[in-house]
Amino acid sequence: MNETRTTRTSGPTIKDALTRARWWARLALALVVGCVLVVAGGAGSGGWLVLLTGLAGLALAGAGVWWMLAHRGGARFLGGVVAVATPVCVLVLYATSGLWVVAVGALALWAAALASARASLRGLRRPKGTHGRRTPPPRRPVLIMNVRSGGGKVVKHGLAERAEALGARVVLLGTGDGWDDPVAEARKAVAEGADLLGVAGGDGTQALVAAVAAEHDLPFLVVVAGTRNHFAMDLGLDRTDPVRSLDALTQGVELRVDLGDVDGRPFVNTVSFGAYAEIVQNPAYRDAKAATALEHLPELLQGQAGPVLDVRADDTGLHAPQALLVSNNPYARADPIGGGRRPRLDTGLLGAIGVRVDGPAQAAELALLGERASGITSLTSHRVVVEADRDRIPVAVDGEALELPTPVVCTVRPRVLRVRVPKHRPGAPYAPPTVDWRRVVRLALGRPDPRTIKEAYDV
Incomplete structure (x- = not known):
């Protein structure tokens, strides 16, 4: 990303990339089989208990976190105890029963399988970084x-x-x-x-x-x-x-990037609606972020406070998300908590991530499935319109607390901003995509779908 590059993926280059990707995909599947065999091989000493206990513990911890955030007093304390004590109990069970060897082996194989699968998908990318020109x-x-x-x-x-x-x-x-x-x-x-x-x-x-x-x-x-x-x-x-x-x-080069617009106000990163936007309105948030969030989250998560949002991203509707993040160009992963990063800043598209978790069960699903959980919706669009049951709603624009009249319209202005950056710079860190095992299997079998080859997974 540091200098202007012209790379063409044609002829032998595609063939070589497919060959490498196929072998990475086959390695990933072999490691998955190895993980299953390790668990199955330990079945006599409770190997399957490793898997079931670990998954149940993760789900229960997720439910405990939701209970802690959505309640106050004794209920919050109980949720915190469950969130902390459950992983500890699982680890103690593994250690005392001798299952830790099986657990460590299975986790290591699964981590290696994920890394190989990402290498397979990443190996087919076309270089699509925001290229600079000398000025x-x-x-x-x-x-x-x-x-x-x-x-x-x-x-x-x-x-x-x-x-x-x-x-x-x-x-x-x-x-x-x-x-x-x-x-x-x-x-x-x-x-x-x-x-x-x-x-x-x-x-x-x-x-x-x-x-x-x-x-x-x-x-x-x-x-x-x-x-x-x-x-x-x-x-x-x-x-x-x-x-x-x-x-x-x-010593610089010039990039052409997009600029977001929310009701005539520019933004370079994100516009937030819902829970986060409500919380940052509080003057105490700057000096006591965690305490302020804990104070306001119960009413926001249970729908007792805050506006009811109705979102339309181009032709797709999203009703009543508890939190909505609209970004100037989509993030690589639907990870509103971790922040993530954007592989491109010049696609001419907005990203939209909606979150709705209605109870402990959905919180447990979120802990198990991450961004694939039903409570998270990830979209891309040219225009996002946010309506509500109120005339004005809190909005956080690049972290700044505002209040805007509804409907709030978010758009993007493609490549209008000329950004001058150092010619020699570290480059943006790689943000690995979510592993799609269907594509990995097709690659391993030598039958990649056209979308796998065409789409870019990296900058």
Whole structure:
């Protein structure tokens, strides 16, 4: 991803890729058989008990977590005890009965099978990273830096001084008690002749300035100085070293990426509705995230608080999700808790992940099946419309708490943003796809379906 690449998958390349993928798929199936044999071989000493006890324990722990989040008082305490004690009891059972050897062997084989299956699917991908093109360095760059963002990274790393040494003009936000408008500063910089706009700050500030850059077709530069830096991660920047972001001023390449829009407001990462959006509205959330979430989740999960959402993603409807995440380009996996990453930022599509868990049974299913559980819906679309039983609903746009009138419309503006990034950068981490065993079996048998070859599983 670091440099412009042109790769064609044709002729012998496809044949070689299919051969490698077939052998990885066969290895994956062989490891699955080995896992079954290990469990079956230990059946005399309770081998099948290993599998059943482990699955039951995982399901019970998931139900305990839901009970803890959806209740207060003694019920919450009991749910927490179940969530913690169940895995401990399973481990004690394995240790005292001598089944730990079977359990460890089966888990190791299953993990190896999953890794081989992913290698098989990943081996057929076509290189589809967001390719950059070389452009001359900017002559009059302006960087807007929020000194409060990311716990003070601008000051800690001396970003303003380093940027000025490279020829940039720096505008500092957050130095006073009032609120500084990054959009006004960006427009002022454009009026004074800036040929590049950059931001050292959170994703919300980045989105606002990015919209101004896109409006004037100017390059946009991201300096990794926020808290989580999801946009920077998906651009392949080094999140551990904000100083390296400034290399784009002198040695950079330009990417064309999409920009999300929610009711006329830009976003670079996500728009959240439902439980999370309700919780971040609370002023106490910034200083006590866990305590604030635990205080409000019971009513939100049981439907006693918050609006009832009705979602339409293009032609697909989704009724009453407890939480909805709309992203600027789809995430590789439907993992709203883990965050994940986006393999592409230029597909022209929105991702939509809806979550609804109505009780302990669905929570147990979620613990067992993960993103394949019935409580999680993952969609891609060009337009997402969110209606509700209220005139206005809480919305979190790139983590910023807002309240917007319904219906709320999310769209994406394809490839309108020119992002300048360092020529040499780590690249975005690989996000493995969910393993589809039907495709793996077909590959192993030498009969891959066209979708397996055509679709990309990696950047």
